[in-house]
Amino acid sequence: MSISTAAAAAEPAIEARTRRPRRRLKAAERHEARIGALMVTPAVILLLLFFFIPVILCFILAFTNARLIAPEPAHFTGLDNFTRLFSDPVFWASLRNTFYFGLVVVPVQSAFALLLALLINVKTRGVNFFRTMYFIPVVTSIVVVSILWRFMYQPDGLVNSLLQTVTFNVVQGTDWLNNTKTAMPAIMFMSIWQAVGFHMVIWLSGLQTIPEERYEAADLDGATTWQKFRYVTWPGLRATRTFILVTITIAALSLFAQINVMTAGGPLNSTTTMVYQAVRTGYQQQQTAYASAISLIFFILVLTVSLVQRYLTRDKD
Amino acid sequence: MATDTSTAPSAITPAPEAHHRQPTREPRWQKIGGYVGRIILVVFFAFPIVFMFVSSLKPDDQIFGDLDSVKAFLPVGKISFDNYSTVFDTVPAGRFLVNSILLSALTVVIGLFVNSLAAFALSRLRWRARTVVLAVIIATLVVPFETFALPMVWWVNKLPWLTLRGGVPLWEFGWLDSYRVQIIPFIANAFAIFLFYSYFQSIPKDLDEAARVDGAGWFRIYRSVVMPLSGPAIATVSILTFLPAWNQYLWPLMVVRSENLRPVMVGVSYFFQLKVAWGPMMAYSTLITIPVLVLFLCFQRAFIGSIASSGVKG
Numbered sequence: 178m179s180i181s182t183a184a185a186a187a188e189p190a191i192e193a194r195t196r197r198p199r200r201r202l203k204a205a206e207r208h209e210a211r212i213g214a215l216m217v218t219p220a221v222i223l224l225l226l227f228f229f230i231p232v233i234l235c236f237i238l239a240f241t242n243a244r245l246i247a248p249e250p251a252h253f254t255g256l257d258n259f260t261r262l263f264s265d266p267v268f269w270a271s272l273r274n275t276f277y278f279g280l281v282v283v284p285v286q287s288a289f290a291l292l293l294a295l296l297i298n299v300k301t302r303g304v305n306f307f308r309t310m311y312f313i314p315v316v317t318s319i320v321v322v323s324i325l326w327r328f329m330y331q332p333d334g335l336v337n338s339l340l341q342t343v344t345f346n347v348v349q350g351t352d353w354l355n356n357t358k359t360a361m362p363a364i365m366f367m368s369i370w371q372a373v374g375f376h377m378v379i380w381l382s383g384l385q386t387i388p389e390e391r392y393e394a395a396d397l398d399g400a401t402t403w404q405k406f407r408y409v410t411w412p413g414l415r416a417t418r419t420f421i422l423v424t425i426t427i428a429a430l431s432l433f434a435q436i437n438v439m440t441a442g443g444p445l446n447s448t449t450t451m452v453y454q455a456v457r458t459g460y461q462q463q464q465t466a467y468a469s470a471i472s473l474i475f476f477i478l479v480l481t482v483s484l485v486q487r488y489l490t491r492d493k494d
Numbered sequence: 495m496a497t498d499t500s501t502a503p504s505a506i507t508p509a510p511e512a513h514h515r516q517p518t519r520e521p522r523w524q525k526i527g528g529y530v531g532r533i534i535l536v537v538f539f540a541f542p543i544v545f546m547f548v549s550s551l552k553p554d555d556q557i558f559g560d561l562d563s564v565k566a567f568l569p570v571g572k573i574s575f576d577n578y579s580t581v582f583d584t585v586p587a588g589r590f591l592v593n594s595i596l597l598s599a600l601t602v603v604i605g606l607f608v609n610s611l612a613a614f615a616l617s618r619l620r621w622r623a624r625t626v627v628l629a630v631i632i633a634t635l636v637v638p639f640e641t642f643a644l645p646m647v648w649w650v651n652k653l654p655w656l657t658l659r660g661g662v663p664l665w666e667f668g669w670l671d672s673y674r675v676q677i678i679p680f681i682a683n684a685f686a687i688f689l690f691y692s693y694f695q696s697i698p699k700d701l702d703e704a705a706r707v708d709g710a711g712w713f714r715i716y717r718s719v720v721m722p723l724s725g726p727a728i729a730t731v732s733i734l735t736f737l738p739a740w741n742q743y744l745w746p747l748m749v750v751r752s753e754n755l756r757p758v759m760v761g762v763s764y765f766f767q768l769k770v771a772w773g774p775m776m777a778y779s780t781l782i783t784i785p786v787l788v789l790f791l792c793f794q795r796a797f798i799g800s801i802a803s804s805g806v807k808g
Binding site: 206209210211212213214215216217220222223224226230235238243245246293299301303307308309310313314316320321322324326328329335338374375379381423428430431433437455456459460465472475476480 | 525528529531532535536538539540543545546549558561562566608611612614615616619620621622624627634636637638640641642643644645646647648649651653678680681682684687711712713716737740741743744747748759762766772775776779782783786787790791794797798801802803804
């Protein structure tokens with residue numbers, strides 16, 4: 178992720194420019210600056226209105242008693258929302274479930290995606306076909322996927338009948354989404370099935386940045402398949418690894434649509450998540466302030482996790 | 495399952511079989527094993543989708559009757575489009591589809607213009623605060639929409655909008671329940687700006703200079719020099735903004751109440767309220783998946799390329 182370097186690289190050019198002695202060019206430069214500012218204005222205004230202000234509002238509203246439709250204006254209530262939140266068992270349940278989901282999905286999905294990428298990163302016929310097929314769930318909306326799997330997870334649904342067929346009636350299956358033990362794992366399985374193709378493609382493009390010569394050299398040294406992976410492939414994927422970890426983590430912590438369509442947080446709050454809880458209080462019960470407090474904690478959580486991941490996977494040079 | 499990773503596919507045309515001069519470490523059984531593994535995975539990823547398509551053509555009792563055999567994945571038995579007519583009879587599915595097409599198209603098209611223009615200014619013009627703006631835009635990439643969605647509902651409910659009441663311009667407040675609330679917040683997109691920016695950086699600046707010498711203005715350079723060379727970036731950004739726009743769910747769920755303004759994904763909640771049979775549910779799901787799937791299969795290289803470029807470039 179050399180995103181920040183793009184901005185940094187632009188700096189010397191600008192400094193060099195400003196250090197110039199003032200000359201005739203001034204009018205043209207002023208014109209250029211004006212046009213530049215003009216071109217960027219629409220995007221900047223929109224980002225201000227629909228990104229920065231809402232983010233700042235999240236920090237402000239969390240300490241008020243704002244409601245979506247309120248007879249009187251909101252006023253500050255200090256930490257009331259947070260004290261209420263921390264004494265709410267549903268909040269702790271959603272925090273726990275959000276972490277549970279993340280801790281399973283992040284490693285499993287990234288490893289499975291890497292495995293798929295390695296499996297089709299070969300020069301054989303039909304690679305394109307396989308890649309396309311693995312990618313199909315990704316272009317299917319998560320809402321559709323959730324409906325479909327909800328149907329398949331029913332007690333008399335496809336998942337159970339497949340299990341019975343494959344294991345010759347040894348495994349009976351269960352009512353996946355109505356069982357507190359299996360509801361979350363069932364949603365995890367489906368989520369991984371849906372999104373793993375996306376990260377496979379990103380691993381693939383990472384694999385293609387590794388120079389061929391390194392593999393040839395490893396071949397000459399008589400390296401085994403495992404050694405090639407360990408000493409050539411794995412070190413070559415460092416940048417990709419960071420990107421994949423951060424994106425999967427953010428996506429996993431933002432779990433919402435699956436819950437909303439499949440379980441509505443149940444059974445017994447075993448699948449409620451932070452975003453789901455924020456949406457339920459904020460939109461259905463119109464408690465904007467309380468929902469902002471949940472969002473704020475979610476925001477801090479996401480930021481902390483991605484900073485920690487960046488730090489752990491940083492370049493050690 | 496281990497496969498030979500010694501050959502990474504490259505942009506260059508695949509080398510012919512003569513490439514196998516070096517002793518490959520892949521015996522025949524491993525090659526076959528690799529293929530078997532890949533095909534099993536195809537089944538794993540495709541079976542639910544096939545099941546959805548096939549079930550949408552069957553009455554409910556037959557869907558459940560076929561579950562314990564391979565018939566679950568084959569369009570056999572009482573095949574008809576009855577479920578589809580049920581869909582159109584029970585919900586305004588046509589209206590939802592038109593809404594979604596309209597909303598996604600507008601978001602993508604206006605977004606292409608706004609974001610590429612901003613990226614052009616960031617990449618090719620010198621003006622004060624340029625680096626700051628660029629750094630800030632890039633910093634916004636790590637904030638998921640879900641973190642500020644709820645304050646944003648409160649916020650758009652306060653925003654003004656100029657309307658005409660009987661020829662008299664009038665400010666009204668509140669954007670809830672409209673098309674604009676589903677389009678305008680998603681036009682400016684930091685990710686799209688970033689992708690355009692990195693692509694524009696690869697276009698030689700001498701071209702601008704030459705055009706300047708010929709007396710072209712900056713807007714002219716944007717329109718006639720840079721954009722015509724940016725086909726791949728335009729394709730990438732279109733795909734990456736179309737998918738989320740078509741799949742909009744959380745946002746319209748919260749800000750749109752009227753049935754006739756709803757996009758397709760929110761239409762789903764109808765079925766849950768109505769407790770309809772699964773057949774029509776599968777038909778509706780198929781209906782809202784097919785457009786994207788067809789687009790994907792036609793432009794799959796561009797699709798997958800766009801995802802790939804979003805990851806590693808920087």
